[in-house]
Amino acid sequence: MKRGKYIFWLGALFFGFSLAKYAFNMDLMPATFIVFEVLSFLVVLFMIYFVQNYIDTCKSGVGKSEEDKECVKKQAEIERLRRRLKSYENSNDLREQQVNADSNELIGELKKVFKGYDGQTGNALMKVLVNHYEVMAAIAYCKDNDSYAAVNRFGIDDEYILPDLMADDGLHAQAIADKQAKEIADIPADYLEVGSATGSTQPVYLYILPLIQDEQKGLVLELATFKKNDLIEVWNKFQSAQ
Known part of the structure; x- marks a missing residue:
């Protein structure tokens, strides 16, 4: 001008x-x-x-027309990203709802098989968890005087002798004393091996799940897995419901 x-x-x-x-x-x-x-x-x-x-x-x-076209393109891209973010949030909400529903269903199954602090109940609880999670190995222990004796096993050769658990010693002592589930990621190399058709391998996570009533009655489940899961949260909810 x-x-x-x-x-x-x-x-x-x-x-x-x-x-x-x-x-x-x-x-x-x-x-x-x-x-x-x-x-x-x-x-x-x-x-x-x-x-x-x-x-x-x-x-x-x-x-101005070129600027408007560029603005429209940017607005369209922003709107696309907003829709994608909303879809992702909805997907996360649905996934979380599904996880909660599965957890509640699992806790319901555990409550259903819980009949007392004996070997039969320990075995039933272990079977429920083995069916629900990708468990490589599992052991159910039942209170026997001053120790916990193994009452059943999964994924471990029958030839392997399972020692009794001592409430005041070893990996399980703290979980038993606190009466709280415990996750162990740094499993000792010589602690447990899981056998398969291709050989033996070491699990990555060890979950110790105590269910203690008093000094005379109690159960402890031990599960070994290759993947991290929500066993701690599920077990604590189940335990608090007893």
Whole structure:
């Protein structure tokens, strides 16, 4: 618009020079002719202004149109990301609801088989957990005087002798003393091996799940897995319901 302003005033200057000649022979020129010249001058100036303004408007309009297109693209991308985020949140909510539903169902199964602090109940609880989780090995212990004797096993050769658990010694002592489930990630290399058709391997996680009533009655389940899971949370909820 700045360059158009200069063109406008330059045209006005040249047109002013063209009218200057009439100042020397005013008497010879009719008044209507001079009026016509002045009107022509105004019309030309208006045409220059109109054309320049139209050009500037078109140019700015094209630029604005490009900006609008870019803005629309960005808005569409933002809206797409918002929908994707919302879908992800909904998916997480559904997944969490499903996990909670599965956990509640599992706790219900554990309550159903719990009949007391004996070997039969320990074996039943172990079977429920083995069916629900990807357990590589499991042992059910039952309170026997000052120790806990193994009453059943899963994934461990019958030839392997399972020692009794001592309530005041070993990996299980703290869990038994606190009466709280315990997860152990740094399992000793010589603690337990899981056999398979391709050989023996070491589990990654060991879960110790105590269920203690008093000094005379109690159960302890020991589960070995390759993957971390929600056994601690599930067992604590089941234990608190007893």
